[in-house]
Amino acid sequence: MGKPTLAVWKFTSCDGCQLTLLDCEDELLAIADAVQIKHFPEATRKDLPGPFDVSLVEGSISTPAEAERIKRIREETGTLVAIGACATSGGIQALRNFADLDEFQRIIYPHPEFLHSLEQVAPIAAHVDVDYELRGCPIDKRQLLGLLSALLKGRRPDLPKGAVCNECKQRGVNCLLVEGKEPCLGPITQAGCGAICPSYNRGCYGCFGPSDSAQPEALIPVLSRLGLADPDIVRMLRTYNAAAPKLAAAGDRLEGAHDDA
Amino acid sequence: MLFDHPLPEVIDRAGLDQLVKLLQADGYTVVGPTERDGALVLDELAGGADLPDGIGVETGAGHYRLRERADGAVFNHSAGPQSWKQFVHPPRQRVDAPEPVRRLAFIGVRPCDLAALAILDGVLGAAPYPDDRYLARRDQIFVVAVNCVEPGNTCFCASTGTGPAAEWGYDLVLTEQEGEGGHRFLLGTGSVAGEEILDRLTHRTATGGEIREARRAVDDAAGSMGRSMPETDLRGLLNRARGSEHWEQVANRCLACANCTMVCPTCFCTTVEDATDLEGDNAERWQRWDSCFDPDFSYIHGGAVRKSVGSRYRQWMSHKLSTWHDQFGTSGCVGCGRCIAWCPAGIDITAEAAALAEKERTR
Amino acid sequence: MIQAMRETARPARAEAMVPAAYTVVDHRRETHDTVTLTLLPGRGTALPRFRPGQFTMLSAEGIGEIPVSISGDPDDQHDGRLVQTIREVGAVSAALCRSEAGSEIGVRGPYGHGWRLASALDGDLLVVAGGIGLAPLRPLIRSALGRREHFGDVTLLAGARSYADLLYPLQLDAWARRRDTAVTVTLDRPDPGWTGRVGLITGPLAETAIVPERTTAYLCGPEIMIKVCADALAARGVPPERIQVSLERNMKCGVGWCGHCQLGPHLLCRSGPVCRWDAVADLLDIEEL
Numbered sequence: 001m002g003k004p005t006l007a008v009w010k011f012t013s014c015d016g017c018q019l020t021l022l023d024c025e026d027e028l029l030a031i032a033d034a035v036q037i038k039h040f041p042e043a044t045r046k047d048l049p050g051p052f053d054v055s056l057v058e059g060s061i062s063t064p065a066e067a068e069r070i071k072r073i074r075e076e077t078g079t080l081v082a083i084g085a086c087a088t089s090g091g092i093q094a095l096r097n098f099a100d101l102d103e104f105q106r107i108i109y110p111h112p113e114f115l116h117s118l119e120q121v122a123p124i125a126a127h128v129d130v131d132y133e134l135r136g137c138p139i140d141k142r143q144l145l146g147l148l149s150a151l152l153k154g155r156r157p158d159l160p161k162g163a164v165c166n167e168c169k170q171r172g173v174n175c176l177l178v179e180g181k182e183p184c185l186g187p188i189t190q191a192g193c194g195a196i197c198p199s200y201n202r203g204c205y206g207c208f209g210p211s212d213s214a215q216p217e218a219l220i221p222v223l224s225r226l227g228l229a230d231p232d233i234v235r236m237l238r239t240y241n242a243a244a245p246k247l248a249a250a251g252d253r254l255e256g257a258h259d260d261a
Numbered sequence: 262m263l264f265d266h267p268l269p270e271v272i273d274r275a276g277l278d279q280l281v282k283l284l285q286a287d288g289y290t291v292v293g294p295t296e297r298d299g300a301l302v303l304d305e306l307a308g309g310a311d312l313p314d315g316i317g318v319e320t321g322a323g324h325y326r327l328r329e330r331a332d333g334a335v336f337n338h339s340a341g342p343q344s345w346k347q348f349v350h351p352p353r354q355r356v357d358a359p360e361p362v363r364r365l366a367f368i369g370v371r372p373c374d375l376a377a378l379a380i381l382d383g384v385l386g387a388a389p390y391p392d393d394r395y396l397a398r399r400d401q402i403f404v405v406a407v408n409c410v411e412p413g414n415t416c417f418c419a420s421t422g423t424g425p426a427a428e429w430g431y432d433l434v435l436t437e438q439e440g441e442g443g444h445r446f447l448l449g450t451g452s453v454a455g456e457e458i459l460d461r462l463t464h465r466t467a468t469g470g471e472i473r474e475a476r477r478a479v480d481d482a483a484g485s486m487g488r489s490m491p492e493t494d495l496r497g498l499l500n501r502a503r504g505s506e507h508w509e510q511v512a513n514r515c516l517a518c519a520n521c522t523m524v525c526p527t528c529f530c531t532t533v534e535d536a537t538d539l540e541g542d543n544a545e546r547w548q549r550w551d552s553c554f555d556p557d558f559s560y561i562h563g564g565a566v567r568k569s570v571g572s573r574y575r576q577w578m579s580h581k582l583s584t585w586h587d588q589f590g591t592s593g594c595v596g597c598g599r600c601i602a603w604c605p606a607g608i609d610i611t612a613e614a615a616a617l618a619e620k621e622r623t624r
Numbered sequence: 625m626i627q628a629m630r631e632t633a634r635p636a637r638a639e640a641m642v643p644a645a646y647t648v649v650d651h652r653r654e655t656h657d658t659v660t661l662t663l664l665p666g667r668g669t670a671l672p673r674f675r676p677g678q679f680t681m682l683s684a685e686g687i688g689e690i691p692v693s694i695s696g697d698p699d700d701q702h703d704g705r706l707v708q709t710i711r712e713v714g715a716v717s718a719a720l721c722r723s724e725a726g727s728e729i730g731v732r733g734p735y736g737h738g739w740r741l742a743s744a745l746d747g748d749l750l751v752v753a754g755g756i757g758l759a760p761l762r763p764l765i766r767s768a769l770g771r772r773e774h775f776g777d778v779t780l781l782a783g784a785r786s787y788a789d790l791l792y793p794l795q796l797d798a799w800a801r802r803r804d805t806a807v808t809v810t811l812d813r814p815d816p817g818w819t820g821r822v823g824l825i826t827g828p829l830a831e832t833a834i835v836p837e838r839t840t841a842y843l844c845g846p847e848i849m850i851k852v853c854a855d856a857l858a859a860r861g862v863p864p865e866r867i868q869v870s871l872e873r874n875m876k877c878g879v880g881w882c883g884h885c886q887l888g889p890h891l892l893c894r895s896g897p898v899c900r901w902d903a904v905a906d907l908l909d910i911e912e913l
Contacts, residue, residue: 030539145539153541155687156715158534162519162555165605169523170352170550174300174342177605178325181299187518187605201298212556213517213570222323222516222605356641390640390879503888503910530883532876533641537686544686548641551882558884561874562713572912580886587889588880 004152007039007052009073011059011066012093012121016138017084018042018058027145034152050076054151057130060086060093062121074128079151082124083144085137085240089209092137094121094243121243132157135208137240140193160191161212164204167195176203183223183236188214188246209241216250230254269472270448270464277335277446278309280405280433283461284366289403292348293368294341299327301341303348306368313338320413320487320598323607332439336369339413340602344526345374349398350381356533357546360394366403370431372424373416373597375406377526379430383589384529403454406431410478414487415598417611421490423595425482433458436475447475488598488611491618495592499583502617503575511613512571514606519552521600521608522577527593530558553577578610640879643683643730644669646706648723654709655789658756659721660695663706663731670704671731676763677738677870677898681878682708683730684719691875691893692720693760694734698767706731709759709791735878736897739764739868744840748777750832752853754825754845758782758791760870760897761844765799772804779806779832783825783845786813808832829853836861844870851908854901867901888913 008018022043024031038048055077061067074080085091096104097120105112124130134143143159150157160166164186168175173195176182184203186195190211197204210216216237223233237251272280281291285308294301295311301318304311317330318338325340348365370378382399385392409418409425418424427434432455436447447467450456467475522528532551537544551558553576559566567573585593594610601609646669650662665671671680674694683689696707712721723729741764749768753761768775780799784790790809800807808828810821821828825845839862843850850869858864873885873892885892888907890899907913 027539034539034541146536149537149539149541152539153537153686154715154719155535155537158536160555161557162552163517165518165520166523166550166552166555169342169520172302172304172343172347174298174302175325175520175603175605178323178342178603179299180324180326187516187520211517213554213573215512215516215570218514218516218606222607385881387880390881392640392881503913529881532882532884533689535683535686535688541686546641546689551884553883559874561872566873567912569912576886576913579888580883584886584889588886588891 003034003036004053005038005051006035006054006056007037007050007073007077008041008043008056009039009058010041011057011070011087011124012062013059013084013086013091015042015058017087017134017136020138020141020144021056024141024145031148034148051078052076053078054148055080056083057081057087057124058083060090060121060123061127062093062118063116064118065116067118067127070124070127079131080124080128081132081134081147082130083134083139085135085207085209087124088133088135089123089241090121090243092240092242095238097121097243098238098248123243132159134159135190135192137207142194143192162191163187163211163214164189164191164193164195164198164208167191167193168198171195171199173199176201177222177226180226183226183228185219185236187222188216188219190214205236205239206247207240209244210246214246216246217253220250220254230257269467269475270459271467271471272446272448272462272464274314274333274335274444276463277312279462280458281306281309281368283458284403287458289364289366291366291368294336294338296327300325301327301338303341303343303345312368318413320415320602321607322415322601322609323604325602333444334411334437334439336371336407336435336437337411339371339409339411340415340598342524342599342603344524344597344599345370345378346381346526346528349378349402350385350395350529353547353549354394355545356394356548362397362401364401364403365398366405368405370404370406370427371409371597372406372427373409373418373421373595374526375404375427375430376418376423376595377597378404380527380589380591380593380595381529383591384527387589404431404433406434406451408434408436408475408479409482410437410475412482412486413598415601416486416596417488417490417598418596419483419486419489420492421592421594421596426479431455436479438471438474438478442471445471447471486596488601488609490594490596490611491615493618495582495614496586497583498614498618498621499579501621503579505617505620507613507617507620508571508575511574511608512569514608515570515574516606517554517570517573518605519554520603520605521610522552522554523550524599524603525581526595526597526599527581528552532558553580578613581610582614641732641877643681643689643732644671645728646731648725648727648729649705651724654791657712658709658791659712660707660709661720661723661729662696663708663729665704665731671706671733673701674698674706674734674763675738676741676767677760678734678736679760679875679878679897680706680708680731680733680735681875682710682716682720683732684716684723685728685730687719688716689730689732690714690716690720691735691878695759695762697770698763699770709756711756733878736893737895737899739842739870739898741767743866745774747775747838747840748835749775749779750834750839750841750857751778751780752825752829752841752843752845753780753782754849755784755789756791757843757845757849757870761842762792762795764842769799769802769805776838777806778804779808781808781810781825781828781832783810783812783849786811787815787818825849826852826856829856834860834862836863839866841867843867847871847908854905858901858905864902864905865900868898869901869904870897871899871904872897
């Protein structure tokens with residue numbers, strides 16, 4: 001039996017998540033041993049045809065061409081994994097969903113007519129079925145290796161759906177919110193990073209996106225008590241996962257409340 | 262109990278350092294409260310100097326701050342972000358390989374936390390399938406309890422019957438005193454091991470005045486808890502409240518972040534995951550803390566049973582105060598107040614219980 | 625003597641979470657998604673004898689562990705054999721269903737409270753099974769039929785989505801041919817040529833004549849089926865304490881440590897999976913409990 005085949009695909013993104021795979025220095029040889037890499041633009045010019053047992057897909061769908069390309073990849077892929085904030089929620093570029101695209105294009109490009117953009121920046125799952133998601137900007141190396149090991153073995157990957165708070169408490173990191181030190185999105189952000197930022201006394205900025213049960217509306221009063229004005233809270237919610245529906249809705253409501261006032 | 266002890270002894274602050282040294286000399290890793298990142302955490306102590314002399318805390322719902330005390334008290338602080346559960350039932354452990362057991366000495370175990378350890382014993386140490394890893398750790402632990410003479414704002418152990426006096430379950434018990442006669446600790450023993458350590462400590466016999474003062478301080482503590490559970494049959498109340506609309510109201514405030522379950526000294530739930538390396542060899546099985554607030558907690562084929570946040574909060578609070586009795590013969594709440602202080606949203610289990618009781622009364 | 629040896633072979637308590645190694649000696653495909661494995665213990669690893677309605681935790685190494693009903697004959701446990709029927713719904717069950725004869729899997733258990741048969745002695749038995757729910761009921765039926773003279777009427781109602789989904793069709797046939805056992809099979813989606821009953825199991829249940837005060841009912845299947853059938857039986861006068869139901873929750877450890885399988889006051893791995901209807905009827909009425 002041949003080795004399982006792996007492809008790594010890039011859509012609208014910065015390549016940082018692909019680099020996380022290359023950062024697996026100690027494990028790279030084992031990965032290269034365990035799978036046949038058919039496509040991985042950051043690592044090799046090799047470009048072998050499908051089918052692919054596993055596709056890791058980085059980036060958001062931002063253009064009509066991308067929307068077509070992801071469909072083809074889906075058809076040729078067994079297990080499709082969206083990796084990183086761009087692929088799982090649209091990423092930082094989805095901030096343009098909250099603004100006027102035409103206006104941006106006119107201001108920035110001398111010939112906007114050459115641009116072919118979709119109206120909305122969207123995560124992979126908005127266009128095709130996604131089997132698993134690795135969250136984060138960038139993704140977590142430990143989770144990536146865990147996912148690959150699980151898929152190679154036929155195991156369901158261990159990707160907790162709870163909040164970052166689980167990881168803080170299990171590591172013994174004190175709560176920045178309760179101690180009144182820093183605004184923190186940990187309670188509404190999906191675990192998986194190992195609570196990196198809070199462990200350095202920095203509030204979680206939510207790069208893993210909202211957790212399955214995230215309740216942003218319950219966090220807003222907590223952030224307000226720390227002295228954040230509503231526009232500051234909206235800015236916190238609108239970063240790497242701005243277009244994630246729960247964050248977008250909470251931000252919209254806060255802005256709406258001000259428009260009404 | 263301390264005051265029934267025929268002759269309580271007294272050690273001074275240096276005696277506390279000596280106690281830590283003696284325990285270390287006996288091969289114990291000594292764990293106690295120490296300051297780290299703005300909170301009093303439980304961690305390994307290099308020596309008695311790591312204890313938080315003169316550091317107090319100010320707690321409230323979703324609120325915890327360190328404060329400088331006017332006195333040098335070491336143990337007058339409540340509701341830290343961790344509990345002793347961390348050490349007897351660790352956040353992550355491998356379950357398919359033997360594990361060396363460390364001899365731990367716990368210093369500064371408050372009565373609520375003694376009760377919590379007893380509850381964990383009943384859950385994880387009970388027949389017919391005791392968790393022998395838990396028991397192996399637990400058997401090795403030397404417990405130095407402290408009677409509570411200064412409850413915090415989120416404390417309510419007097420109303421759960423789990424404090425402020427340490428009744429049993431310790432090797433040594435301290436009652437801290439300041440003021441006239443200097444900083445000192447009345448010391449009672451609860452085991453042969455405790456007596457043996459006491460024999461090696463520099464100590465003197467307590468005076469009648471010191472004993473009376475200690476008794477008064479603990480009695481006063483019972484009356485100065487920041488919070489209390491409503492005086493009602495909580496087990497029945499929660500049982501009858503399963504259909505209450507109140508759970509939806511809590512859900513609007515609840516972050517479903519699981520902090521309450523993580524900091525609770527009795528929450529014991531775990532999940533198990535298998536792991537392999539990239540070659541597919543070297544399978545390992547790991548157990549880690551889980552929470553009834555996690556969406557996958559109640560997963561069965563077809564989806565989670567508890568999809569809504571309200572149903573998860575109901576599960577947590579009902580288990581703690583009501584169905585714990587059915588399953589393990591006691592309440593699961595010891596009144597330590599951690600879930601109140603460390604809930605970022607400031608949800609208060611005593612207030613929710615009172616609200617349920619009030620709703621039932623006025624219906 | 626053999627029994628005594630088995631007792632001493634019980635694993636030390638320290639190994640409560642460590643599976644015993646069993647070897648697959650028979651792999652039988654039951655339906656497109658369901659497989660029955662016959663397992664034999666390795667040397668000195670035999671687990672205690674099981675009782676009808678109990679379950680084990682089965683492990684596929686490096687993949688995970690799931691609770692699985694024991695579906696074998698309780699009167700045939702020679703050599704410590706275990707017969708288990710597994711439906712493929714996830715990664716672990718898929719791996720177990722792929723385990724061919726000769727492969728090794730991990731077993732812990734048997735766990736939980738099973739079906740109470742003693743309380744039904746001299747009375748009538750009514751067994752209602754939906755889909756894979758027939759698997760944990762099979763040991764009960766075999767146990768009862770092995771002591772047939774101790775019971776009055778024995779009735780089995782089994783429902784399945786289609787004939788292709790029907791578990792143990794040959795076994796059902798054999799039971800149906802017995803003169804002392806009434807068997808009715810109903811299919812939601814009948815195949816052409818099916819001459820049996822069609823529709824939900826509540827149909828044949830309503831038509832089954834019962835003497836409520838002598839009947840003990842045993843129910844296993846989807847929770848909604850259990851609820852509807854138990855309510856119907858209770859309404860017809862079967863005492864709720866004599867309606868036994870096998871319930872499913874997320875059993876992760878099987879030994880009462882992990883907290884996942886709670887249903888109100890019950891830890892179903894300990895006080896279940898088989899519960900008396902009077903102990904759970906109210907609980908199942910509450911959404912998301």
